[in-house]
Amino acid sequence: MTRKEKNFIKLSFVMAAVFGVTQNTYAMHIMEGYLPLKYCLFYGAICLPFLAMGVVNIKKLVNEHRKTLLLLAMMGAYAFVLSALKIPSVTGSSSHPTGTGLGAIIFGPCVMSVLGIIVLLFQAILLAHGGLTTLGANTFSMAIAGPFVSYGIFVAAKKLKVNRYVGVFLATSIGDLFTYCVTSVQLGVAYPNQVGGAVASIKQFMAVFAVTQIPLAIIEGLLAVVVVIGLEAYASRELKETIYVKRGAIIEK
Amino acid sequence: MKSKKKLVIVLTILCVIIGVFPLVYIKNSEFGGADGAAEEVITEINPEYVPWAESIISPPGGETESLLFALQAAFGAGIVCFGFGYYVARKKFKPEEGNAEELFR
Numbered sequence: 001m002t003r004k005e006k007n008f009i010k011l012s013f014v015m016a017a018v019f020g021v022t023q024n025t026y027a028m029h030i031m032e033g034y035l036p037l038k039y040c041l042f043y044g045a046i047c048l049p050f051l052a053m054g055v056v057n058i059k060k061l062v063n064e065h066r067k068t069l070l071l072l073a074m075m076g077a078y079a080f081v082l083s084a085l086k087i088p089s090v091t092g093s094s095s096h097p098t099g100t101g102l103g104a105i106i107f108g109p110c111v112m113s114v115l116g117i118i119v120l121l122f123q124a125i126l127l128a129h130g131g132l133t134t135l136g137a138n139t140f141s142m143a144i145a146g147p148f149v150s151y152g153i154f155v156a157a158k159k160l161k162v163n164r165y166v167g168v169f170l171a172t173s174i175g176d177l178f179t180y181c182v183t184s185v186q187l188g189v190a191y192p193n194q195v196g197g198a199v200a201s202i203k204q205f206m207a208v209f210a211v212t213q214i215p216l217a218i219i220e221g222l223l224a225v226v227v228v229i230g231l232e233a234y235a236s237r238e239l240k241e242t243i244y245v246k247r248g249a250i251i252e253k
Numbered sequence: 254m255k256s257k258k259k260l261v262i263v264l265t266i267l268c269v270i271i272g273v274f275p276l277v278y279i280k281n282s283e284f285g286g287a288d289g290a291a292e293e294v295i296t297e298i299n300p301e302y303v304p305w306a307e308s309i310i311s312p313p314g315g316e317t318e319s320l321l322f323a324l325q326a327a328f329g330a331g332i333v334c335f336g337f338g339y340y341v342a343r344k345k346f347k348p349e350e351g352n353a354e355e356l357f358r
Contacts, residue, residue: 030291031291031292031304032304032306032307032308033304033305033306033307034291034292034295034302034304036305037305070336070339071336073332073336074332074333074336074337076332077328077329077330077331077332077333077336078329078333079329080325080326080328080329080332081325081326081329081330081333082329083325084322084323084325084326084329085326086322087272088272088275088276088279088284089275089284090274090275090278090279092275092279092282092284093282093284094284122325123325124308125310126310126312126321127311127312127318127321127322127325128308128310128311128312131306131308132306132308133305133306165260187291187294187295191294191295191298191299191302192298193298194298201294201298204294204298205291205294208291208294209291215271215272215274215275218271219268219271219272222264222265222267222268222271223264223268225260225264226261226264226265229257229260229261230261230337231340233257233344234337234340234341234343234344235336235340238340
């Protein structure tokens with residue numbers, strides 16, 4: 001096969017995946033047993049410092065900002081709801097939003113890593129969705145990488161004086177999308193294509209995961225704006241104590 | 254506040270439209286769940302790969318699975334709505350809440 005032919009075949013594969021003709025556009029967490037052991041351990045290890053930081057931050061919330069605990073529970077519950085909703089997407093398959101971005105811009109990304117792993121554990125143990133061996137990798141993508149991107153975008157938007165709601169929308173939707181990009185990279189690295197290596201298979205997984213996720217990311221962003229409008233109207237006393245309003249109100253370091 | 258109410262309604266409608274659009278637009282699809290086709294890609298790249306672990310418990314069928322997913326959503330929605338109910342009632346009976354815009358001054 002010449003290079004041109006190879007590229008042509010690759011392109012056709014991507015097109016097929018994008019338009020959902022081949023029906024192999026499934027997009028959610030990495031399945032149980034589908035990640036080689038060394039990667040499982042690697043991602044699991046990376047998660048530990050974030051989780052530790054999250055536990056410390058939650059402890060601080062419990063001790064010094066008891067008032068915000070209901071809000072914290074709501075953010076965890078929000079992630080719980082959203083990750084149960086499998087929404088049809090334009091590629092012809094379904095996926096679900098993550099719901100971790102909203103909590104990240106209110107309580108900080110580390111706190112969400114703890115709430116996120118609870119959601120993932122529930123789904124892995126009871127629903128056979130995701131898995132215990134791939135828990136580390138899924139936690140890294142959904143509960144660490146996504147929330148950190150959301151948080152970073154929200155802080156940047158605040159600094160640039162972008163409209164607050166636009167900031168919330170961008171932060172939560174891009175964070176959601178980023179989660180699935182990370183999943184694609186994780187799978188691509190674990191399964192390098194014989195033809196094009198890891199890069200080729202990352203592209204393949206991107207076509208499966210990220211494209212499906214685009215409309216869902218938009219939905220997640222819009223929904224987050226709705227929730228934030230509600231919270232601003234009724235829970236400003238609690239929001240005042242969170243990093244949503246003030247940087248460093250709840251220490252996040 | 255009134256303009257925000259409108260915004261909330263518009264955003265909610267938009268969410269529904271984005272969710273429903275594929276169902277109307279794409280006809281020959283079952284909108285299959287999302288764990289299996291990445292599997293297909295994996296077997297395509299590496300046909301010899303055998304998953305080395307299996308889920309401890311897996312729901313016996315689609316019905317049980319949808320029950321568990323419904324419970325998950327109901328549990329989450331319950332807590333979120335309890336919170337909102339609490340905050341709305343508090344504002345009604347103890348109106349000392351500041352204006353949202355004042356927060357950011």
